[in-house]
Amino acid sequence: MSTLTLVPDLPAEPDPVGPEAAASQTTTDSRGWFARSAARLGDHRDRGAATAEYAVTIIAAVGLAGLLVTILASSDVRTMLLKIVKAALTI
Incomplete structure (x- = not known):
């Protein structure tokens, strides 16, 4: 008989924040960060x-x-x- 084990979803890794992260990001990276953040918000709204x-x-x-x-x-x-x-x- 097999046992069912429930595994919770792993939280998304936070995007880097702060002056160091801002200095290392280019404009393209910033848009990528925004798109990833918006996608994560969209996933939670209609769950x-x-x-x-x-x-x-x-x-x-x-x-x-x-x-x-x-x-x-x-x-x-x-x-x-x-x-x-x-x-x-x-x-």
Whole structure:
């Protein structure tokens, strides 16, 4: 039997800060730093979006299933379905 071990995400390494780091960076490096920082911020903002979308989809599916059960349980629909099945079996 195998054991599942949970490993937490490693935090992103901080970008160098301070006068020494600023002196060693070029303009291209600064834009790269900004892009990396913006990408990290974007990752955190919508972290639960997929879960919320799945929840909405599941709730809609359950509502549709309930509606179908209610419709198919009525005697009029049951009679109509039986006529269709009998007609298909007699062909």
